[in-house]
Amino acid sequence: MMKITFEDIYTIGHVIAENELYRHIHYPEMLTRYDSNFIAFKRMPSLDAFVETVGFLRDFHLRNGQKHVKFYFPENEKLGTTLVDYLKKHNYETGFLELYAINPRDFPTLEINPDIVVQSVTEDTMKGYIDLQYKIDLQFGENFAKQKVDLNKKHFKDPAILQVIAFYKGEPAGCLDVIITADTVEIDGLEVLEMFRNKGIGSRLQRFVMERFPDKRVILVADGEDTPREMYQKQNYQFLGFQYEVQKIYND
Structure with a gap:
């Protein structure tokens, strides 16, 4: 390995x-x-x-x-x-x-929740994805959020990057990007709007990645002082190192 x-x-x-x-x-x-x-x-x-x-x-x-x-x-x-x-x-x-990795087969099985729908971003859902990212990025300032729009559009055209969006009862609620390489896929920018948190959306987004790339190792980086790292540990991710x-x- x-x-x-x-x-x-x-x-x-x-x-x-x-x-x-x-x-x-x-x-x-x-x-x-x-x-x-x-x-x-x-x-x-x-x-x-x-x-x-x-x-x-x-x-x-x-x-x-x-x-x-x-x-x-x-x-x-x-x-x-x-x-x-x-x-x-x-x-x-x-x-x-902190750096983590998991084999998709080790990710926990989730109960089906019809309120949550996860999809790859398409031309039809791109506007919802852009608007969602803009809301998330406003925490870093309006100028940052506006510049990030161009970056998101650039990534949409990149075959090595898959953008994923989650809807909760039809409303854009969460998203992530997947960086695709020969041996791994990296989960990047996993975010859920505050009003939709604690509903299992983050786990559902990850599950989508596991099912889409069953033969690759899934990797991600977590803030060593933030709570999501505890979620990853409970989901069977393996700790690989710190920086x-x-x-x-x-x-x-």
Whole structure:
């Protein structure tokens, strides 16, 4: 069985520079998307190297009108005390991601609920999907939500990405994207509108993926400090690793 790592996770962005220490990812099409504009360290940096890299990325982003810096660290490595102290002192947001995988046959069987209908997005349902995504993305600001519309339309035309929408009693209620590769499918952007949560819609969306791709391993990344990770563990996903991330948003 192939080993799955964070390197297998789909990234929206272009590698514009790389050296022995890091990869620099940039996505000029959507400068407000932090997860597409960052530096990923290939090995754990010293404090001096981190500070120098922050200065580089800050200057680069300022030239592009961006007000953030974001960094990912090597997977399965914890941050050292010196670096943690520096991050706290300088008001960085620190978190970690967890990587999970499951064989579709291990996903729990679900009771049929006629109120929930899950479908691949088509030309006929694209508007409902776009409107639903817009509502979800407003939490990151109106400008972000508007820019995401173009990205969603681009993904609709990509044969390696399957967009999925869930309806609850006929109303668009939840969605996800599936990133398709030769050996895996990645569940990305699983979201359910707050008013429709706790009705089994998230599980039904996942079940759709399991049935659509029974011969591939299903992978996803969860916020290590958020509650959905507990759901994935109960659904028989297997923990594969973790990765720390930090970011800082500047006011000027």
